[in-house]
Amino acid sequence: xxxxTTGSPPPATARPSGLSTGGASGVxxxxxxxxxxxxxxxxxxxxxxxxxxxxxxxxxRAVAGFERPVVASSPQxxxxxxxxxxxxxxxxxxxxxxxxxxxxxxxxDVEGMRAVMSAAEHAGGVVDHxxxxxxxxxxxxxxxAGWFMSxxxxxxxxxxxxxxxxxxxxxxxxxxxxxxxxxxxPMFLMAGKKRTVVFIGAGLDTSAATGGHIGEVISLPCxxxxxxxxxxxxxxxxxxxxxxxxxxxxIAIANIDDLADRCRKADYGVMVWAPPSLAFPxxxxxxxxxSDLVKDLNLTTRFAGLSLGGNxxxxxxxxxxxxxxxxxxxxxxxxxxxxxxxxxxxxxRLIARRETDLVLWVASFTPDLMPPESDIPTVLLGVPGMTxxxxxxxxxxxxxxxxxxxxxxxxxxxxxxxxxxxxxRSTLPSVATVLAAIEHAL
Amino acid sequence: MLIKLSGxxxxxxxxxxxxxxxxxxxxxxxxxxxxxxxxxxxxYPLKGYVVMAGAIDPHTHIGxxxxxxxxxxxxxxxxxQEVARGELTRAGCGHAVPSTLTAxxxxxxxxxxxxxxxxxxxxxARQAHMEMGxxxxxxxxxxxxxxxxxxxxxxxTQKKGSEFINDYIGWTMHAAxxxxxxxxxxxxxxxxxxxxxxxxxxxxxVHYELTPRDILITLARGLREIGVTHPLHVHGCNLGVPGNxxxxxxxxxxxxxxxxxxxHVQFHSYGTEGDMKFSxxxxxxxxxxxxxxxxxxxxxxxxxxQTCTASGDSMRQYGNTKSAYPKKWVVMxxxxxxxxxxxxxxxxxxxxxxxxxxxxxxxxxxxxxxxxRLFLTTDHPNGGPFTTYPHLIRLLMDRGFRNDMLQKxxxxxxxxxxxxSLKREYSLYEIAIMTRAGPAKSLGLKDRGHLxxxxxxxxxxxxxxxxxxxxxxxxxxxxxxxxxxxKNGVIVKVVQGAxxxxxxxxxxxxxxxxxxxxDRYHTVRMDNLRVGxxxxxxxxxxxxxxxxxxxxxxxx
Ligand SMILES: [Zn+2]
Numbered sequence: 001x002x003x004x005t006t007g008s009p010p011p012a013t014a015r016p017s018g019l020s021t022g023g024a025s026g027v028x029x030x031x032x033x034x035x036x037x038x039x040x041x042x043x044x045x046x047x048x049x050x051x052x053x054x055x056x057x058x059x060x061r062a063v064a065g066f067e068r069p070v071v072a073s074s075p076q077x078x079x080x081x082x083x084x085x086x087x088x089x090x091x092x093x094x095x096x097x098x099x100x101x102x103x104x105x106x107x108x109d110v111e112g113m114r115a116v117m118s119a120a121e122h123a124g125g126v127v128d129h130x131x132x133x134x135x136x137x138x139x140x141x142x143x144x145a146g147w148f149m150s151x152x153x154x155x156x157x158x159x160x161x162x163x164x165x166x167x168x169x170x171x172x173x174x175x176x177x178x179x180x181x182x183x184x185x186p187m188f189l190m191a192g193k194k195r196t197v198v199f200i201g202a203g204l205d206t207s208a209a210t211g212g213h214i215g216e217v218i219s220l221p222c223x224x225x226x227x228x229x230x231x232x233x234x235x236x237x238x239x240x241x242x243x244x245x246x247x248x249x250x251i252a253i254a255n256i257d258d259l260a261d262r263c264r265k266a267d268y269g270v271m272v273w274a275p276p277s278l279a280f281p282x283x284x285x286x287x288x289x290x291s292d293l294v295k296d297l298n299l300t301t302r303f304a305g306l307s308l309g310g311n312x313x314x315x316x317x318x319x320x321x322x323x324x325x326x327x328x329x330x331x332x333x334x335x336x337x338x339x340x341x342x343x344x345x346x347x348x349r350l351i352a353r354r355e356t357d358l359v360l361w362v363a364s365f366t367p368d369l370m371p372p373e374s375d376i377p378t379v380l381l382g383v384p385g386m387t388x389x390x391x392x393x394x395x396x397x398x399x400x401x402x403x404x405x406x407x408x409x410x411x412x413x414x415x416x417x418x419x420x421x422x423x424x425r426s427t428l429p430s431v432a433t434v435l436a437a438i439e440h441a442l
Numbered sequence: 443m444l445i446k447l448s449g450x451x452x453x454x455x456x457x458x459x460x461x462x463x464x465x466x467x468x469x470x471x472x473x474x475x476x477x478x479x480x481x482x483x484x485x486y487p488l489k490g491y492v493v494m495a496g497a498i499d500p501h502t503h504i505g506x507x508x509x510x511x512x513x514x515x516x517x518x519x520x521x522x523q524e525v526a527r528g529e530l531t532r533a534g535c536g537h538a539v540p541s542t543l544t545a546x547x548x549x550x551x552x553x554x555x556x557x558x559x560x561x562x563x564x565x566x567a568r569q570a571h572m573e574m575g576x577x578x579x580x581x582x583x584x585x586x587x588x589x590x591x592x593x594x595x596x597x598x599t600q601k602k603g604s605e606f607i608n609d610y611i612g613w614t615m616h617a618a619x620x621x622x623x624x625x626x627x628x629x630x631x632x633x634x635x636x637x638x639x640x641x642x643x644x645x646x647x648v649h650y651e652l653t654p655r656d657i658l659i660t661l662a663r664g665l666r667e668i669g670v671t672h673p674l675h676v677h678g679c680n681l682g683v684p685g686n687x688x689x690x691x692x693x694x695x696x697x698x699x700x701x702x703x704x705x706h707v708q709f710h711s712y713g714t715e716g717d718m719k720f721s722x723x724x725x726x727x728x729x730x731x732x733x734x735x736x737x738x739x740x741x742x743x744x745x746x747x748q749t750c751t752a753s754g755d756s757m758r759q760y761g762n763t764k765s766a767y768p769k770k771w772v773v774m775x776x777x778x779x780x781x782x783x784x785x786x787x788x789x790x791x792x793x794x795x796x797x798x799x800x801x802x803x804x805x806x807x808x809x810x811x812x813x814x815r816l817f818l819t820t821d822h823p824n825g826g827p828f829t830t831y832p833h834l835i836r837l838l839m840d841r842g843f844r845n846d847m848l849q850k851x852x853x854x855x856x857x858x859x860x861x862x863s864l865k866r867e868y869s870l871y872e873i874a875i876m877t878r879a880g881p882a883k884s885l886g887l888k889d890r891g892h893l894x895x896x897x898x899x900x901x902x903x904x905x906x907x908x909x910x911x912x913x914x915x916x917x918x919x920x921x922x923x924x925x926x927x928x929k930n931g932v933i934v935k936v937v938q939g940a941x942x943x944x945x946x947x948x949x950x951x952x953x954x955x956x957x958x959x960x961d962r963y964h965t966v967r968m969d970n971l972r973v974g975x976x977x978x979x980x981x982x983x984x985x986x987x988x989x990x991x992x993x994x995x996x997x998x
Binding site: 143144145150153154156157158179180186187188268298318319322324325328333335336338340408410414416417419 | 760766966
């Protein structure tokens with residue numbers, strides 16, 4: 001269409017030969033891992049006779065994701081093996097016939113999400129990600145008050161105080177502490193300065209908060225649902241408000257005062273939370289109080305929030321939906337226009353109330369991303385090996401971005417995105433390819 | 443296929459054509475000179491219509507993380523602005539921070555064929571390109587932000603020398619797929635992370651002990667030496683602070699004749715006179731710009747109504763949060779690379795400050811003599827959404843209309859501006875310079891912004907009506923690469939548009955210290971920071987146009 005010039009010395013695409021292509025050694029370096037929201041990109045992955053093998057920097061999630069054997073799997077219609085073309089035709093027929101199709105799950109990459117948006121628009125459907133409930137704990141705050149945030153590299157190099165709020169991060173992001181908190185050489189922590197790590201909440205795995213520049217590690221073990229109360233008390237004490245209570249949710253006021261003092265003296269403090277961990281009613285109010293505390297502290301020193309989570313492509317789904325429709329998921333195209341209602345168009349609710357009559361469920365990263373159980377006809381675009389309680393009307397096995405095909409994902413901090421490498425694990429089609437075919441047949 | 447646009451009144455300043463009836467021929471997407479007996483396949487009789495090259499917006503925030511934060515935060519602004527899917531077009535939403543798709547359609551409907559995102563962080567470049575990839579109809583490109591990134595500031599402090607730094611600038615432009623380089627509050631975004639709340643031109647960064655002046659000179663000289671056409675795009679110190687007219691004057695003098703583009707100068711032309719300690723510095727700034735031919739600028743005109751400011755300037759945006767409307771905002775420290783601040787804003791004509799800001803922008807338009815060095819922008823969406831451009835054009839072309847509008851604003855602001863006494867009325871020729879030829883020349887787009895033989899056939903045809911707002915709102919015809927894409931303000935064909943980049947020469951040896959730096963401090967590998975050509979071409983279904991750069995000049 002237009003003059004396309006590429007190349008020039010040296011082309012921007014140039015990669016050192018033999019690295020990301022796997023080269024003669026068959027080992028891929030600098031591989032980004034799509035199996036959690038912090039997208040570590042320093043993995044080394046090789047091959048064995050049976051599949052991929054992580055050589056370096058894998059965590060449990062990466063091992064489960066990359067080394068999962070790809071079982072032979074064929075498209076199915078009502079449990080019967082069919083060709084991809086037949087499955088696509090049947091899926092398109094069901095989508096076309098549906099009154100309000102729900103495009104749910106949405107465990108996919110940017111390209112897959114673009115295809116979801118296009119197809120949902122075309123079909124007059126609803127889009128929502130399986131992890132929206134967690135993300136909405138953040139979105140509600142962003143939309144009502146806003147916040148002051150940091151990113152992974154900034155925190156890694158700058159924070160002298162890291163406060164973990166009610167989130168069992170080590171389980172969600174097994175390498176967060178290694179890569180961000182316990183780093184050997186932060187750029188701006190000099191002259192023997194140490195990093196203090198505080199955990200607010202009981203039962204959080206603190207085992208990885210060790211080594212590197214970490215100095216003191218402090219735990220304030222309150223029930224998870226009460227972390228907001230503790231942060232609220234901290235905020236009050238920072239403002240000099242006297243508190244009559246001797247303790248708040250089991251935490252002595254003296255300990256809260258001690259933390260207030262550390263916050264005040266910090267050069268760059270970071271409050272960290274993972275929205276999926278804050279699984280209690282009205283958790284958005286906890287995110288709000290944490291964000292407001294950060295705002296208060298910035299009046300005199302520097303502080304920022306850092307939100308993690310974003311597994312199963314949740315951040316990419318939210319971002320693509322926002323830039324294409326103006327709204328972060330829970331959008332219906334039934335009228336042709338994007339219609340935004342974070343309550344009405346929540347996938348769980350639409351399924352529970354049977355307001356949708358077809359679920360098109362996308363799960364391209366892990367077999368764990370299952371649709372809520374229901375007898376509503378389901379078109380499943382899933383990784384091989386998913387077993388639904390009720391047989392899907394159509395099942396199309398898809399590849400995983402970053403293992404079976406290339407792709408791109410946006411990281412939990414909503415700033416950085418990473419290229420995902422085609423490691424040649426299988427030849428399964430991408431979500432984007434399958435959805436484009438379904439849309440084409442609508 | 444040979445297309446003939448016959449007899450239109452052509453305004454093509456790059457070729458010195460000022461309102462002459464001309465025929466224009468198009469073949470294979472280009473403007474051509476046909477042979478004597480060649481058969482015309484399609485003819486558009488355009489007698490009485492105004493013909494210009496497609497318009498170019500050289501500074502509009504259309505893609506990247508901070509724009510999407512704005513979209514996500516201001517959902518109430520989208521309500522009532524939702525756009526349904528059409529036969530050819532996708533759904534979306536409009537107004538202050540439109541969705542990517544809708545932004546592309548709206549620009550084309552207004553006769554724009556190219557738009558440039560001015561604040562792409564290296565750390566966010568991939569997403570900026572994805573969003574531009576989802577902005578159809580227009581060509582696009584982006585300016586990569588440097589100047590508060592720790593690699594540069596360390597290199598300057600460690601006195602690595604200009605060759606090293608120039609290699610880094612070149613490498614970054616390649617890696618981020620950029621057309622130009624922008625600096626935002628030089629060093630100030632970084633200083634804010636060290637809790638400095640302001641950084642004047644000659645004030646030292648507490649950690650690096652560098653001044654904004656050092657950073658400006660280093661980058662401006664670097665770009666000249668590596669041969670990038672667009673000069674350093676400067677968002678100066680002290681944005682929005684009364685008294686920053688002094689900073690702007692000092693910044694112009696500090697450049698010592700080096701080519702420089704000062705952006706959204708309206709936000710940097712505030713004096714401290716009067717009861718409100720807020721006055722217009724536009725006359726002084728315009729006077730110095732007129733005298734310094736090395737300086738070009740865009741205005742960043744404010745327009746009344748709800749909008750959303752989005753900037754890399756975390757330091758100053760944090761300062762502006764007290765004026766947020768509605769009262770919510772996002773500020774971020776980003777990746778040892780940059781920052782951002784997204785602050786919604788409602789400019790009111792009955793507010794003294796907002797009304798005077800409006801007048802200051804117009805004073806700049808009136809008083810900067812040379813339209814080749816002055817570009818029409820609202821710094822979308824910072825001063826107002828780009829959809830207000832037709833109204834702005836009318837304000838510039840129609841003194842009676844401008845003075846009518848002036849009567850409506852806060853009386854204190856009326857008294858504080860000389861706008862009413864300024865008689866200038868822009869001609870169509872000057873509008874064509876400010877919105878086509880000037881930006882194309884400044885950005886180094888060799889075959890855009892003009893209608894000469896060989897140019898890309900990006901052409902806009904307007905009805906020549908007296909109401910210039912109506913005229914520029916809805917062009918009759920818009921061609922992109924020779925294809926008719928808009929007819930009577932309605933999209934008739936959807937095209938993707940290309941991405942313009944510049945690729946100055948650099949020495950790959952810079953990758954050794956860079957790779958080491960990334961491995962040591964960052965959470966992204968150097969090789970993964972790079973945005974590959976295949977991402978734009980295959981994943982975004984786009985294309986890349988590499989604009990020429992001059993040969994690199996090396997230190998003796
Ligand atoms: Zn701007």
